[in-house]
Amino acid sequence: xxxxDPRLTDIQVGERLRIAREAVKLKQADAANAIGVARTTLVxxxxxxxxxxxxxxxxxxxxxxxxxxxLLRQEAIHLDMVPRFRKLSESxxxxxxxxxRLLNDLVSAEVELENALGVGQTRNYPxxxxxxxxxxxxQAEHDAQQMRDWLGLGAGPVLDLITxxxxxxxxxxxxxxxxxxxxxxxxxxxxxxxxxxxxxxHPAERIxxxxxxxxxxxxxxxxxxxxxxxxxxPSSREERYANAFARCFLTPARAVRQRFAEVTAxxxxxxxxxxxxxxxxxxxxxxxxARRLEELKLARNGTWDWFQANGGITREQVxxxxxxxxxxxxxxxxxxxxxxxxxxxxxREASKRGFYSEGQLAQLLKLDRYEVRELLDGVENEESEANxxxxxx
Numbered sequence: 102x103x104x105x106d107p108r109l110t111d112i113q114v115g116e117r118l119r120i121a122r123e124a125v126k127l128k129q130a131d132a133a134n135a136i137g138v139a140r141t142t143l144v145x146x147x148x149x150x151x152x153x154x155x156x157x158x159x160x161x162x163x164x165x166x167x168x169x170x171x172l173l174r175q176e177a178i179h180l181d182m183v184p185r186f187r188k189l190s191e192s193x194x195x196x197x198x199x200x201x202r203l204l205n206d207l208v209s210a211e212v213e214l215e216n217a218l219g220v221g222q223t224r225n226y227p228x229x230x231x232x233x234x235x236x237x238x239x240q241a242e243h244d245a246q247q248m249r250d251w252l253g254l255g256a257g258p259v260l261d262l263i264t265x266x267x268x269x270x271x272x273x274x275x276x277x278x279x280x281x282x283x284x285x286x287x288x289x290x291x292x293x294x295x296x297x298x299x300x301x302x303h304p305a306e307r308i309x310x311x312x313x314x315x316x317x318x319x320x321x322x323x324x325x326x327x328x329x330x331x332x333x334x335p336s337s338r339e340e341r342y343a344n345a346f347a348r349c350f351l352t353p354a355r356a357v358r359q360r361f362a363e364v365t366a367x368x369x370x371x372x373x374x375x376x377x378x379x380x381x382x383x384x385x386x387x388x389x390x391a392r393r394l395e396e397l398k399l400a401r402n403g404t405w406d407w408f409q410a411n412g413g414i415t416r417e418q419v420x421x422x423x424x425x426x427x428x429x430x431x432x433x434x435x436x437x438x439x440x441x442x443x444x445x446x447x448x449r450e451a452s453k454r455g456f457y458s459e460g461q462l463a464q465l466l467k468l469d470r471y472e473v474r475e476l477l478d479g480v481e482n483e484e485s486e487a488n489x490x491x492x493x494x
Contacts, residue, residue, distance in 0.1 A: 105112075109173060112149030119147040119171050121165040124202060136160040171464070174213070186288070186326050188267045196280025199330055203467060204286050204298040210465040212293055214447040217456050224271035224294050227251045229323045232342050241345035244320055248350060256356040258383045262312045267441055270285070272319065276301040276308065277439055277467075285311040286328040287318050295319050301439070306386040310347055317346030352383050352393045361399050371400055373414050377422040387414050440466060441478055452477050 109117075109486070122132050136157055145151035152225075162169045187248040215221060230244050252269055259265065266272040272403035284307065285299045297315045299308050311329055318327045319408045322339050334339045357379070364378050365371065371394075380390035391405035408414060440448065448466065451457045457465065463473045 110149065110271070111152050111282065114153060114173070115147040115149040117186070118153070118161060121161075121167055122147075124205075125165050127164070132161065132164060135164050168464075170411065170461075171476075186286075188329065194280075194282070196283055197330070198278045199284045200286055201328075203277060203279075204275065204288065204296060206467055207277075207298070208273055208290075208293050208296050210467075211273060211444050211447065213465065214444070214451050218447060218454075220447070222271055222294065224275070225269060226232075226271065227320070230321055232338055233319050237338050237342045238345040241317065241342050242349040242354070244348035245346050246353060247351065248320060256353060256359070258356070259313075260384065262309050262316075262351075262384075263299075264442070266312065266316060267443060271295075272297060272316075274299065274312070274441060275444075276441070278302045282330050282332065284331055285315050287315040287327045288328070289319070289323050304386070306380075306384065306389070309351065309384055310386070310389060312341045313347035313350050316350065317343035320346065329411060348389070348393055348396070352387050352390070352460075354397055357393060357397060357410055358382070358399065361394065373408065373418055375412065375421045376408070377419050379424055389450055413478075413487075439468060439472060442453065445476055448476060 129143050129147070130140045133140045136143075138157065142151065146153050146157070158169050158172070161173055176240070186197075223241075227248060230240075230247075233240060252265065263274050263276070265276045271294060273294065275297070276299045279300040279302065281300075281302060283300055284303065285297060287295070287297050289295045297312065298491060299311050299315075301308070303311070315327065316327055318325070318339070321342055325339070327339075327343075333340070335344050337357070344361055360379060361375075364375050368375070376387050376391050376394075380387045380393075383390065385393075388405055391400065391408065395399035395402050397405055438445075446465075448462055452459070452462060459473050459477070462477075463469070463470055466473070467477075468476070
């Protein structure tokens, strides 16, 4: 028996099967042998030259760790961003490879939910600004200020970079627990736009710094995939630009100088308390703040190293300076959870309309059943509690 599904062509089915096979790193010969056909037969199926049979589809789906339903869903989009990362030296690592595949799956899931609900994502991308010859840091500072102007941020601190990128720019941003070596990934695809995956295991300040770094790549080298690792040295112009862009975007020079003058007014020495307060105001790490002060000549070179050599900055000192506000960034990142707000809304609506079961959402979003239940908690009561006066047309 063959699959009489008029919704997808044989070419589309074959392409989805190829992507699913490559996602689990199976060679054509091994996959063909597993279902008892010749390699040439599998090649013909993947090229759309031979219609797949029902039993073959079910066997291949099980072999690839998916389902026939997932492969044939009309709304599904089967992205293949993985090969774009393979040429990067950082990708020759199991943790990075897993993160790349997770990013690919999360973007596919979000787009599938959009297709099922008949909604699209609004992109508000500024023009790409290629890196030019000359001083990379100066270009990054200029471009970071232009990005802030584009977003209407003024001179104030960036209080929630993740939401800003997702809702104001239209970048798909995800946070999941990744291998400790991986800080973040960035990729761009014409069909789905720009997307990022950030390591939720990292401290809140580092997550923000990584997001701003990837935003620098989005601004300058949009079509080049990028992996940021914790041990990476910024040797290339692209990486030095992204690092400088992140510093200037999160801690713009004029704003830092103004806040520095306010915080240190009447003081004769730069203290740990000053570093703590300024880092908290701008939502960056104490080290990042100290080194930014050095860069702006507001502190002597070697200031951070001196603090480190003389006891560092302890958690107790942070609590003394900030009180209950010490955990503000930590709580905000923890509250974000594994599913970003927009994707959570899509999943809840798809569940409410009966398009996806709990199990299907768990598989789609790479969550366990408990996490899906938390995500969907209260969906059943929303319609009954809604007032007709505020019903959307």
